[in-house]
């Protein structure tokens with residue numbers, strides 16, 4: 001299961017995009033993070049990195 005981002009909580013800091021080993025996390029046009037479900041390997045790195053706990057696994 002890919003992770004999900006709560007865009008109400010995400011502050012668009014981009015931290016998750018830097019730690020994702022497969023490039024699945026990117027900032028969308030709204031400036032909030034989005035996960036590419038085709039790429040995500042469910043490693044949890046972004047979940048652990050997000051400063052506002054916007055990502056759920």
Ligand code: SF4
Nearest residue numbers: 020040041043044046
């Ligand atoms: S769980 Fe891992 S692979 Fe999936 S988006 Fe987060 S950092 Fe990337």
Ligand code: SF4
Nearest residue numbers: 010011013014016050
């Ligand atoms: S680390 Fe969290 S707050 Fe920062 S862009 Fe990713 S989901 Fe949003």
